[in-house]
Amino acid sequence: MTRIPLDELDHKIINRLGQDARVSNREIGREFGLTEGTIRSRLKRLLDNKVIRVAAVTNANRLTNPFLAYLWIEADTAADIQLLTERLAELPEIGFVSTMLGRADVLAMTLVEDGNELTEFLHQTIDKIPGVRRVRYSLGQNFIKHDFRYCALID
Amino acid sequence: MADEKQTKRKKAAPGRSTAVPNDAPPPALEPIDEKIIAELRQSGRISNRNLARTIDVNEATVRTRLRKLESSDAVRVVAMRDLTAMGFNAIAAVGVQVKGRSAAEVGRELAQFEEVITVNVTIGMYDLEVQVVAHDIAELDRILTDVIARVDGVERLFPGLSMKILKYNPEWVPL
Numbered sequence: 276m277t278r279i280p281l282d283e284l285d286h287k288i289i290n291r292l293g294q295d296a297r298v299s300n301r302e303i304g305r306e307f308g309l310t311e312g313t314i315r316s317r318l319k320r321l322l323d324n325k326v327i328r329v330a331a332v333t334n335a336n337r338l339t340n341p342f343l344a345y346l347w348i349e350a351d352t353a354a355d356i357q358l359l360t361e362r363l364a365e366l367p368e369i370g371f372v373s374t375m376l377g378r379a380d381v382l383a384m385t386l387v388e389d390g391n392e393l394t395e396f397l398h399q400t401i402d403k404i405p406g407v408r409r410v411r412y413s414l415g416q417n418f419i420k421h422d423f424r425y426c427a428l429i430d
Numbered sequence: 431m432a433d434e435k436q437t438k439r440k441k442a443a444p445g446r447s448t449a450v451p452n453d454a455p456p457p458a459l460e461p462i463d464e465k466i467i468a469e470l471r472q473s474g475r476i477s478n479r480n481l482a483r484t485i486d487v488n489e490a491t492v493r494t495r496l497r498k499l500e501s502s503d504a505v506r507v508v509a510m511r512d513l514t515a516m517g518f519n520a521i522a523a524v525g526v527q528v529k530g531r532s533a534a535e536v537g538r539e540l541a542q543f544e545e546v547i548t549v550n551v552t553i554g555m556y557d558l559e560v561q562v563v564a565h566d567i568a569e570l571d572r573i574l575t576d577v578i579a580r581v582d583g584v585e586r587l588f589p590g591l592s593m594k595i596l597k598y599n600p601e602w603v604p605l
Binding site for chain 1: 467472473474477505506507508509510511514515521525534537538541546547548549555591592593594595597599
């Protein structure tokens with residue numbers, strides 16, 4: 276993916292949408308003293324180049340009391356890591372997958388309702404992925420901050 | 431803490447009809463709400479008029495429903511910024527060991543830093559798990575060593591660096 280340079284106006288638009296992503300192009304234009312067309316074309320450029328994505332997020336999968344589980348995964352061999360991460364990324368329950376430098380081979384995150392659901396998920400799903408040697412986990416009890424303005428836009 | 435709360439709630443539940451609002455399960459969504467959310471997952475910038483046309487209802491319905499969904503924190507339409515496109519090339523997952531202060535207190539203080547994008551009180555290896563973003567390794571080092579390490583109650587840090595992020599899609603978030 277080619278990285279496009281962002282100027283002050285791009286950042287202003289991104290910040291404005293960070294507050295309210297349903298605001299119309301015309302309204303943003305009015306606030307910035309620019310035409311609706313300018314905003315529209317800038318925004319199209321930001322979206323097309325995957326700088327931002329505007330989408331609905333829902334309240335923690337509508338779980339009543341979700342915990343975020345951090346899964347620290349060790350692979351059987353270093354050569355298994357790539358396929359293993361690809362399989363993890365395909366799972367709809369998993370919201371974050373990354374290979375790691377330190378702490379574990381792979382970090383994956385998922386939301387669960389309770390410890391039982393986590394155990395079930397680990398045994399029924401994660402352990403069955405080829406190349407998984409061992410999974411350690413830490414269970415988030417209490418979200419203090421979760422800045423959903425960030426993500427990684429991958430095709 | 432959450433565990434404790436849960437146990438208490440379960441004990442208190444029988445025979446009680448007045449539920450604490452925060453603990454009440456979210457109201458079930460009607461099919462029309464599900465349709466609106468599904469469209470907005472595809473594109474959060476679709477106009478109410480086009481959304482209404484796509485799911486074959488009138489525009490006023492979309493506007494009212496969406497306002498209700500947003501005000502009840504069931505859904506929010508947000509602009510998510512790609513970390514790399516925004517110039518953040520170093521993303522670390524950091525376990526924090528806390529001493530002499532409550533983990534939640536330290537967590538709240540860490541949450542105030544812009545570069546700290548997630549903070550969770552955890553059961554497991556460490557007291558807190560946080561994610562820290564920086565433009566490069568030098569900046570990451572500065573944030574960990576000069577900023578986070580100096581927060582009162584932070585004893586030890588256990589950072590791991592994300593090398594390749596294959597998925598980071600915050601479609602489900604605590605609102």
